Amino acid sequence: xxxxxxxxxxxxxxxxxxxxxxxxxxxxxxxxxxxxQDSKKFLKIMFSYNNKELIINExxxxxxxxxxxxxxxxxxxxxxLELGDSAVYFCASSHLGKSYNSPLxxxxxxxxxxx
Amino acid sequence: xxxxxxxPLFLSMQEGKNYTIYCNYSTTSDRLYWxxxxxxxxxESLFVLLSNGAVxxxxxxxxxxxxxxxxxxxxxxxxxxxxxxxxxCAVDEASGTYKYIFGTGTRLKVLA
Numbered sequence: 001x002x003x004x005x006x007x008x009x010x011x012x013x014x015x016x017x018x019x020x021x022x023x024x025x026x027x028x029x030x031x032x033x034x035x036x037q038d039s040k041k042f043l044k045i046m047f048s049y050n051n052k053e054l055i056i057n058e059x060x061x062x063x064x065x066x067x068x069x070x071x072x073x074x075x076x077x078x079x080x081l082e083l084g085d086s087a088v089y090f091c092a093s094s095h096l097g098k099s100y101n102s103p104l105x106x107x108x109x110x111x112x113x114x115x
Numbered sequence: 116x117x118x119x120x121x122x123p124l125f126l127s128m129q130e131g132k133n134y135t136i137y138c139n140y141s142t143t144s145d146r147l148y149w150x151x152x153x154x155x156x157x158x159e160s161l162f163v164l165l166s167n168g169a170v171x172x173x174x175x176x177x178x179x180x181x182x183x184x185x186x187x188x189x190x191x192x193x194x195x196x197x198x199x200x201x202x203x204c205a206v207d208e209a210s211g212t213y214k215y216i217f218g219t220g221t222r223l224k225v226l227a
Contacts, residue, residue, distance in 0.1 A: 043217040056214050096213050103148050103160035
């Protein structure tokens with residue numbers, strides 16, 4: 001029943017490791033996003049895919065690589081993790097286009113802690 | 116580059132009181148959204164405001180949009196403890212990429 005689901009919910013890892021976060025939505029939306037929320041609760045957009053095509057690619061270290069195998073899935077792979085990567089990562093989805101005007105639907109977040 | 120600012124950042128208020136949260140944005144935008152986030156939880160959509168003068172109300176919360184002033188307000192009427200949360204506004208950058216830029220958030224605490 002979950003509309004936007006992310007796994008894992010918690011991720012604790014050491015510096016230098018590589019990790020992935022997965023996201024799936026069953027809302028039939030055509031656009032998916034990754035947002036990073038830091039310890040001060042600031043939300044920063046990272047990437048967005050529309051129908052498997054990358055449409056937003058913010059200034060993010062190239063250690064972060066998103067992949068969208070289809071419009072219902074968006075994964076985030078992070079190489080060589082650093083302490084500053086610790087944050088909560090949210091996946092979100094929506095319909096693109098003014099005729100929809102739909103808000104973002106968020107997943108429950110993945111809390112990444114790098115030690 | 117679009118900037119979205121909210122004030123106040125922190126708000127502590129007594130139950131039963133009224134207060135307004137402000138959201139200012141720096142460039143022309145088509146749409147503005149309000150979200151609520153409970154501690155440790157996801158973000159939940161509250162309101163979608165699509166045009167100048169738009170007003171939406173749900174329970175004790177009312178949101179409005181003035182696109183000429185580039186300002187949205189979220190008004191809380193007779194606050195109750197259950198409204199304690201962080202509230203975010205988000206603005207569509209209107210660049211055609213549907214890039215939603217979030218405000219700094221307002222952490223609201225309603226004291227019983």
